Amino acid sequence: MMALRSIAFLTAAAMLAACGPANDSATKAATAAAPAILATPEGKDVNSYANPLEARVTHVALDLAADFDAHVLSGTATLDIATARDAQKIVLDDNGLVIKGITDANGKALAYQVGARDPIHGAPLTIQLGGARRIVIAYESAPDATALQWMAPEQTLGKKKPYLFTQGEAILNRTWIPTQDSPGIRQTWEARITVPDGLTAVMSGESQSTLGETAPGNRRTFSFGMDKPVAPYLIAMAIGDLRFKAIDDTMGVWSEPAMVDKAAAEFADLGKFMEAAEELYGPYRWGRYDVLVLPPSFPYGGMENPTLTFATPTIIAGDKSLVSVIAHELAHSWSGNLVTNATWDDFWLNEGFTTYAENRIIERVYGPERAAMEADLLWTDMEQAVDEAGGPTSKLTQLHLDLTPDMDPDTATGQIAYDKGATFLRTIEQAVGREKWDAYLKAYFDRHAFQPQTSAGFLADLRANLFKNDAATAQKIGLDQWVYQPGIPANAVHVKSTAFVPIDKAAATFAATGDIAQAPRGVSTQEILRFINQLPRDIGNAKLATLDAAFHWSTTGNSEIRFAWLELAIANHYPPAGASAEDFLTSQGRRKFVAPLFADLMDQPGWGPAVARRLYAKARPGYHPLTVGTIDKIVGWKGADATK
Structure with missing residues (x-):
């Protein structure tokens, strides 16, 4: 099995070459190597129509205008593509997009077809390339696009101006971006977003025009870029009456004006979180780290969009007691954003790692007792999650899931990934010692930076680097049981708080x-x-x-x-x-x-x-x-x- 997997790695790497911008040789190498793990059995994404071993998107350039009356984004997406030598077509993910036309970079029309629509995954958008390696798609989103929440002024805090925000995880960005919407197909991107005057656009990338540029029709255009390859669900945007308040030179808070001071005070420890995270897991590689506090309708506690965490106002308690959510989203800058689950079957590689790292950050900033209390509460949550999933024999209590095309990854990937995943890593830590484990994790993030990962890949890395000369400890922990079997193993470490x-x-x-x-x-x-x-x-x-x-x-x-x-x-x-x-x-x-x-x-x-x-x-x-x-x-x- 290992030999066959190695052959698949070499074949896939040889088939594809990277296209699109990259900021350094490490990023170029990561972009070129990304398809390798997608050629393995666990790397096949049943939630995407894409065939990345034939042709894949490497860079997305958006030029979109927001229409708050019609509730649509309209414009173009220009895609750079890497292909196998004889590739004739590329397949994208599309869910409700209104396609107006597709051309190559010279304006030559390309034939395309939208396939049958599935209620969960949308439809395949198949484009005949005709030798093109850059294509331009003119389109608009549907008014009911699931990734987009358009809010009337009365639904906002300020009550005066409309608001829009996106939420792409797990497979929702295909409702506003025509690309290959699979976490293993990492892409760099850039965007020009035109909005009504008086509104501000922010995105999960480097801002190139904080105040925007004047555009026709009493509008303004904001520009952004991300020169590091990211999973496409991490392309995120918000538009509204937004203000910014700095916490330090590289961190700050965006929100509606009435919330910005309160939010900045609540998140004043961001610098301490960053210091702790970098000491544990190596340098932060994304430039700025800002937080956008969204309206209360935001469905999650936080979303780890690179450079700009999206956060719910429900974590602002006035006493910093709920800021573990921000520690969690920051930790995603390593687990999830830097090293990403290749498919939603391995959602735990994002969330289990991040939940564990969150607790370590909280321990460094607020002390062992606070961390122990939160870990003890996590244990109770895990027991409840096992019951809700159908008990300890339910396959939904596995870390590696076996999602099928009729399962929506947004509902099938639940709390088990967070709590059992973190408990697994804590169990390894206790078995090998914290010093050795911390050194391994820091090196792991370096080895796999800007790459997708699978459970099989992680376990192989563990055995090759952490347990290379200690197979007995690996056997005692029961690595495969933790990942591929249901329930909570008997050797799980339960941190108990004396408080x-x-x-x-x-x-x-x-x-x-x-x-x-x-x-x-x-x-x-x-x-x-x-x-x-x-x-x-x-x-x-x-x-x-x-x-x-x-x-x-x-x-x-x-x-x-x-x-x-x-x-x-x-x-x-x-x-x-x-x-x-x-x-x-x-x-x-x-x-x-x-x-x-x-x-x-x-x-x-x-x-x-x-x-x-x-x-x-x-x-x-x-x-x-x-x-x-x-x-x-x-x-x-x-x-x-x-x-x-």
């Missing part, structure tokens, strides 16, 4: 007696979360009223605490929390929060489903399409007139 010992005791005492004297006061967010989540789900309304009066968790501005409290309140049908639930579900659309709460409501016999559908009818217009797709299924959505 939780009195918290667990207080929760047990309160549950048994209603005595609030030992309940957590003046403690960390993590300790409060532990207390709430240790309480039995059938604790009763009298005790909930006691907690409500003492701590006012129904109105807290800490989103994690409020979410945990509302889950407990819904489980007990605690009516005083109803207004809080309605406000929480209609004021933000972070899927981590809204999906479980709607599911909790639907699970309550009698009263719950009607409440869920009523609240969803109110909240749905402000949710991102990703969130809508999830909640529609949870509540059995049949339209605003079917809320009973």
Whole structure:
């Protein structure tokens, strides 16, 4: 098997040569080598129509205008292509794009065909090359493109100007960019984005015109570039009434004007996060690191777009207690952006590595106890995720997944990748020692910089470099079991926080007696979360009223605490929390929060489903399409007139 895989590497590398800009010899080499791992069995991406061993995109140049009335982006995408010697065509991923014409670089029309549309993956866009190695596609996005959320002024914080943001992971960028939308097909890119005057465009690349340039029709054009090959889902953009506040010379925060000072204060430790990350994993290779705080409808906690993390305002608690999300997104600059899962079967190579690295950064910046508490909470989340996935024998609890074309990677890649993946790496760390493990990880990111990776590739690298002279330890850890078998292996390392010992005791005492004297006061967010989540789900309304009066968790501005409290309140049908639930579900659309709460409501016999559908009818217009797709299924959505 290893010999065959090596032959495949050489064959693929020989077939393709790199095209498009690159900033140094390392980047050129990475671009040229990228297809090699795609020739392996695990490198085949069932979620893309592309055949990168025949022809692949190496560079994307966008020239687009944003129409906030029609809700479309229109213009051109110019693609540079590397091909096998006898390649006649290239296949791109297309989901709802309106193609107006395709030419070569000299304007000669090229024949193309859009194939049958699949509800998950869209359609193949097959272009006859006729010898072309650069093609120009004139097109526009559909008004309902899933990657794009167009927001009316009243949906924004400022209430005066419209807003647009993109969300490409996992396979949504094909709804606004005609390219090969597969994480293993890394591409450099550049963009010119024209917007109405008074709005600012930002992207996940180097800005070449911070204030924009005057364009016809009372508009402005902003230019960007990314000279390092990235997975196409990492091309991201936002347009709105945006302001910037620097934290230091290389970091800062973008947001709507009313949020920018608060966000900059919350993320003041970005420099410390960067210092810790670079000490652990080597130099940051992306230039600037900024954070864009998006409107509350953003469906995730954060998205690791290079140079510009997208973040939800729900992590701004006022006391930096939820900034682990930013540590996580920064860590993606190494795991995910620098070394990327080649397919969504190996999503854990992005998220498991990053969750582990996040905890190490938090330990360096805020101390071992904070890190231990967060790791202990992760263990509980992992146990819950295993139950929700169908138990320890479910294939969905494997790290390496076996996705099929009828599975949407956005819904099939869940929390297991984060929590079990991080626990796996923590288990290796304990087995070999932190010093040796840290040295290995830093070298691993160097060896595979700007390249895609598979589980098989990672395990081969482990055996060749970490366990080269220690096969017994590798065998004891059970590397293949961790990656390819379901459940949590018995040797999993569970970090236990000593700070939780009195918290667990207080929760047990309160549950048994209603005595609030030992309940957590003046403690960390993590300790409060532990207390709430240790309480039995059938604790009763009298005790909930006691907690409500003492701590006012129904109105807290800490989103994690409020979410945990509302889950407990819904489980007990605690009516005083109803207004809080309605406000929480209609004021933000972070899927981590809204999906479980709607599911909790639907699970309550009698009263719950009607409440869920009523609240969803109110909240749905402000949710991102990703969130809508999830909640529609949870509540059995049949339209605003079917809320009973």
